[in-house]
Amino acid sequence: SAVISQKPSRDICQRGTSLTIQCQVDSQVTMMFWYRQQPGQSLTLIATANQGSEATYESGFVIDKFPISRPNLTFSTLTVSNMSPEDSSIYLCSVESSRFYNEQFFGPGTRLTVL
Amino acid sequence: QKEVEQNSGPLSVPEGAIASLNCTYSDRGSQSFFWYRQYSGKSPELIMSIYSNGDKEDGRFTAQLNKASQYVSLLIRDSQPSDSATYLCAVRDRGSTLGRLYFGRGTQLTVWP
Numbered sequence: 001s002a003v004i005s006q007k008p009s010r011d012i013c014q015r016g017t018s019l020t021i022q023c024q025v026d027s028q029v030t031m032m033f034w035y036r037q038q039p040g041q042s043l044t045l046i047a048t049a050n051q052g053s054e055a056t057y058e059s060g061f062v063i064d065k066f067p068i069s070r071p072n073l074t075f076s077t078l079t080v081s082n083m084s085p086e087d088s089s090i091y092l093c094s095v096e097s098s099r100f101y102n103e104q105f106f107g108p109g110t111r112l113t114v115l
Numbered sequence: 116q117k118e119v120e121q122n123s124g125p126l127s128v129p130e131g132a133i134a135s136l137n138c139t140y141s142d143r144g145s146q147s148f149f150w151y152r153q154y155s156g157k158s159p160e161l162i163m164s165i166y167s168n169g170d171k172e173d174g175r176f177t178a179q180l181n182k183a184s185q186y187v188s189l190l191i192r193d194s195q196p197s198d199s200a201t202y203l204c205a206v207r208d209r210g211s212t213l214g215r216l217y218f219g220r221g222t223q224l225t226v227w228p
Contacts, residue, residue, distance in 0.1 A: 041220070106151075107158060
Protein backbone atom coordinates (compact mmCIF):
# COMPACT_ATOMS: atom_id res chain seq x y z
CA SER A 1 0.00 0.00 0.00
CA ALA A 2 0.97 3.66 -0.23
CA VAL A 3 2.62 5.65 2.53
CA ILE A 4 0.58 8.81 2.99
CA SER A 5 1.44 11.79 5.14
CA GLN A 6 -0.63 14.83 6.02
CA LYS A 7 0.40 18.18 7.43
CA PRO A 8 -0.51 19.54 9.87
CA SER A 9 -1.68 16.65 12.02
CA ARG A 10 -3.79 19.03 14.06
CA ASP A 11 -4.45 22.73 14.38
CA ILE A 12 -6.54 25.19 16.33
CA CYS A 13 -7.66 28.17 14.28
CA GLN A 14 -9.62 31.33 14.75
CA ARG A 15 -12.95 31.95 13.08
CA GLY A 16 -12.60 33.68 9.71
CA THR A 17 -9.12 32.41 8.94
CA SER A 18 -8.04 29.77 6.41
CA LEU A 19 -5.97 26.62 6.77
CA THR A 20 -4.24 24.64 4.04
CA ILE A 21 -3.77 20.91 4.58
CA GLN A 22 -1.16 19.02 2.62
CA CYS A 23 -1.27 15.39 1.53
CA GLN A 24 1.89 13.69 0.25
CA VAL A 25 2.13 10.13 -1.11
CA ASP A 26 5.34 8.17 -1.51
CA SER A 27 4.46 7.00 -5.03
CA GLN A 28 2.40 8.18 -7.96
CA VAL A 29 -1.31 7.46 -7.61
CA THR A 30 -4.21 7.80 -9.99
CA MET A 31 -6.85 9.14 -7.65
CA MET A 32 -6.71 11.41 -4.61
CA PHE A 33 -9.72 12.29 -2.49
CA TRP A 34 -10.53 14.56 0.41
CA TYR A 35 -12.98 13.49 3.13
CA ARG A 36 -14.36 15.07 6.26
CA GLN A 37 -15.28 13.14 9.37
CA GLN A 38 -17.16 15.00 12.06
CA PRO A 39 -17.18 13.69 15.62
CA GLY A 40 -19.01 10.38 15.89
CA GLN A 41 -19.90 10.41 12.20
CA SER A 42 -18.87 8.48 9.14
CA LEU A 43 -16.84 9.79 6.24
CA THR A 44 -18.19 12.44 3.90
CA LEU A 45 -16.48 12.94 0.56
CA ILE A 46 -15.65 16.58 -0.11
CA ALA A 47 -14.08 16.26 -3.54
CA THR A 48 -11.91 14.29 -5.91
CA ALA A 49 -8.61 16.03 -6.56
CA ASN A 50 -7.82 15.85 -10.27
CA GLN A 51 -4.26 16.23 -11.49
CA GLY A 52 -3.97 19.17 -13.85
CA SER A 53 -7.62 20.21 -13.68
CA GLU A 54 -10.24 21.49 -11.29
CA ALA A 55 -11.39 19.24 -8.49
CA THR A 56 -14.75 17.48 -8.67
CA TYR A 57 -16.86 18.54 -5.71
CA GLU A 58 -19.66 16.61 -4.04
CA SER A 59 -23.05 18.10 -3.39
CA GLY A 60 -22.87 20.60 -0.56
CA PHE A 61 -19.21 21.48 -1.05
CA VAL A 62 -17.99 24.38 -3.16
CA ILE A 63 -14.65 25.49 -4.50
CA ASP A 64 -14.75 28.89 -2.79
CA LYS A 65 -14.97 27.24 0.61
CA PHE A 66 -12.70 24.24 -0.07
CA PRO A 67 -10.22 25.07 -2.83
CA ILE A 68 -8.13 22.06 -3.80
CA SER A 69 -4.93 21.75 -5.75
CA ARG A 70 -3.23 18.72 -7.22
CA PRO A 71 -0.11 19.80 -9.08
CA ASN A 72 1.25 16.28 -9.62
CA LEU A 73 0.52 12.60 -9.00
CA THR A 74 1.91 12.53 -5.45
CA PHE A 75 0.66 15.72 -3.81
CA SER A 76 -2.56 17.58 -3.08
CA THR A 77 -3.74 20.38 -0.84
CA LEU A 78 -7.12 21.22 0.65
CA THR A 79 -7.80 24.70 1.97
CA VAL A 80 -10.61 25.32 4.44
CA SER A 81 -11.50 28.97 3.89
CA ASN A 82 -13.18 31.55 6.10
CA MET A 83 -13.55 28.98 8.85
CA SER A 84 -16.36 28.76 11.36
CA PRO A 85 -16.75 26.41 14.36
CA GLU A 86 -18.89 24.15 12.14
CA ASP A 87 -15.73 23.35 10.16
CA SER A 88 -14.21 21.66 13.19
CA SER A 89 -13.63 18.14 11.98
CA ILE A 90 -11.06 15.60 10.92
CA TYR A 91 -9.97 16.02 7.33
CA LEU A 92 -8.61 12.94 5.58
CA CYS A 93 -6.98 12.45 2.25
CA SER A 94 -7.13 9.10 0.53
CA VAL A 95 -5.46 7.63 -2.52
CA GLU A 96 -6.23 4.95 -5.02
CA SER A 97 -4.31 3.39 -7.87
CA SER A 98 -4.43 0.34 -10.06
CA ARG A 99 -1.00 -0.58 -8.68
CA PHE A 100 -2.72 -1.00 -5.29
CA TYR A 101 -5.37 -3.30 -6.76
CA ASN A 102 -7.88 -0.42 -6.87
CA GLU A 103 -8.06 -0.26 -3.11
CA GLN A 104 -8.31 3.06 -1.31
CA PHE A 105 -5.97 4.02 1.52
CA PHE A 106 -6.23 6.86 3.96
CA GLY A 107 -3.73 9.30 5.35
CA PRO A 108 -3.47 9.85 9.11
CA GLY A 109 -5.84 12.83 9.05
CA THR A 110 -5.77 16.45 10.19
CA ARG A 111 -7.76 17.32 13.30
CA LEU A 112 -9.04 20.87 12.96
CA THR A 113 -10.62 22.89 15.76
CA VAL A 114 -12.09 26.29 14.97
CA LEU A 115 -12.71 28.66 17.87
CA GLN B 116 -28.54 8.88 -3.48
CA LYS B 117 -26.69 5.63 -2.90
CA GLU B 118 -27.27 4.20 0.56
CA VAL B 119 -25.00 2.03 2.64
CA GLU B 120 -26.60 0.88 5.87
CA GLN B 121 -24.92 -0.68 8.87
CA ASN B 122 -26.15 -1.69 12.29
CA SER B 123 -24.94 1.24 14.35
CA GLY B 124 -24.38 -0.95 17.41
CA PRO B 125 -22.67 -0.81 19.69
CA LEU B 126 -21.91 -4.51 19.38
CA SER B 127 -20.37 -6.12 22.41
CA VAL B 128 -18.92 -9.64 22.39
CA PRO B 129 -16.72 -11.60 24.81
CA GLU B 130 -13.15 -12.43 23.95
CA GLY B 131 -12.96 -15.54 21.78
CA ALA B 132 -16.45 -15.16 20.34
CA ILE B 133 -17.42 -14.50 16.73
CA ALA B 134 -18.35 -10.92 15.95
CA SER B 135 -20.73 -10.46 13.02
CA LEU B 136 -20.99 -7.11 11.29
CA ASN B 137 -23.60 -6.48 8.63
CA CYS B 138 -24.03 -4.03 5.78
CA THR B 139 -26.66 -3.54 3.10
CA TYR B 140 -26.43 -1.30 0.05
CA SER B 141 -28.98 0.22 -2.28
CA ASP B 142 -27.25 0.18 -5.67
CA ARG B 143 -27.71 -3.25 -7.23
CA GLY B 144 -25.00 -2.52 -9.79
CA SER B 145 -22.23 -2.09 -7.23
CA GLN B 146 -19.27 -4.39 -7.81
CA SER B 147 -16.64 -3.66 -5.16
CA PHE B 148 -17.00 -3.79 -1.39
CA PHE B 149 -14.64 -2.95 1.42
CA TRP B 150 -14.37 -3.16 5.17
CA TYR B 151 -12.33 -0.61 7.08
CA ARG B 152 -11.39 -0.65 10.74
CA GLN B 153 -11.06 2.64 12.57
CA TYR B 154 -9.60 2.89 16.03
CA SER B 155 -10.61 5.89 18.11
CA GLY B 156 -8.60 8.93 17.04
CA LYS B 157 -7.08 7.15 14.04
CA SER B 158 -7.82 7.06 10.33
CA PRO B 159 -9.61 4.16 8.62
CA GLU B 160 -7.51 1.11 7.80
CA LEU B 161 -8.51 -1.25 5.01
CA ILE B 162 -8.89 -4.81 6.29
CA MET B 163 -10.89 -6.62 3.61
CA SER B 164 -12.05 -6.19 0.05
CA ILE B 165 -14.49 -8.47 -1.76
CA TYR B 166 -15.75 -8.44 -5.33
CA SER B 167 -17.44 -11.80 -5.95
CA ASN B 168 -20.35 -13.57 -4.32
CA GLY B 169 -19.36 -15.91 -1.53
CA ASP B 170 -16.80 -15.86 1.23
CA LYS B 171 -13.30 -14.44 1.36
CA GLU B 172 -11.11 -15.35 4.30
CA ASP B 173 -8.03 -13.58 5.62
CA GLY B 174 -6.78 -14.84 8.93
CA ARG B 175 -9.50 -14.34 11.54
CA PHE B 176 -11.56 -12.20 9.17
CA THR B 177 -14.14 -13.47 6.69
CA ALA B 178 -16.05 -11.20 4.33
CA GLN B 179 -19.27 -12.52 2.84
CA LEU B 180 -21.01 -11.05 -0.19
CA ASN B 181 -24.48 -11.74 -1.54
CA LYS B 182 -25.17 -9.42 -4.46
CA ALA B 183 -28.70 -10.77 -4.99
CA SER B 184 -29.60 -9.70 -1.45
CA GLN B 185 -27.37 -6.59 -1.64
CA TYR B 186 -25.72 -7.67 1.55
CA VAL B 187 -22.11 -7.81 2.71
CA SER B 188 -20.90 -8.93 6.10
CA LEU B 189 -17.69 -9.26 8.09
CA LEU B 190 -17.11 -12.05 10.56
CA ILE B 191 -14.32 -11.81 13.10
CA ARG B 192 -13.45 -15.16 14.64
CA ASP B 193 -11.73 -15.55 18.01
CA SER B 194 -12.40 -11.88 18.76
CA GLN B 195 -9.72 -10.09 20.74
CA PRO B 196 -9.90 -6.90 22.81
CA SER B 197 -7.60 -5.37 20.18
CA ASP B 198 -10.44 -5.79 17.67
CA SER B 199 -12.43 -3.15 19.57
CA ALA B 200 -12.95 -0.39 17.00
CA THR B 201 -15.50 1.05 14.60
CA TYR B 202 -15.93 -0.97 11.42
CA LEU B 203 -16.91 0.90 8.27
CA CYS B 204 -18.51 -0.74 5.25
CA ALA B 205 -17.76 0.93 1.91
CA VAL B 206 -19.20 0.33 -1.54
CA ARG B 207 -17.64 1.55 -4.76
CA ASP B 208 -19.67 3.58 -7.23
CA ARG B 209 -21.40 1.48 -9.86
CA GLY B 210 -19.41 0.73 -12.95
CA SER B 211 -16.17 2.13 -11.61
CA THR B 212 -12.92 0.28 -11.11
CA LEU B 213 -11.40 3.30 -9.42
CA GLY B 214 -12.95 6.09 -7.50
CA ARG B 215 -15.72 7.15 -5.28
CA LEU B 216 -16.64 5.05 -2.26
CA TYR B 217 -19.87 5.31 -0.30
CA PHE B 218 -19.47 4.66 3.40
CA GLY B 219 -21.88 3.41 6.02
CA ARG B 220 -22.07 5.06 9.40
CA GLY B 221 -20.02 2.33 10.99
CA THR B 222 -20.58 -0.28 13.69
CA GLN B 223 -18.78 0.14 16.97
CA LEU B 224 -17.45 -3.18 18.26
CA THR B 225 -16.31 -3.80 21.82
CA VAL B 226 -14.61 -7.08 22.72
CA TRP B 227 -14.47 -7.57 26.46
CA PRO B 228 -11.97 -9.86 28.17
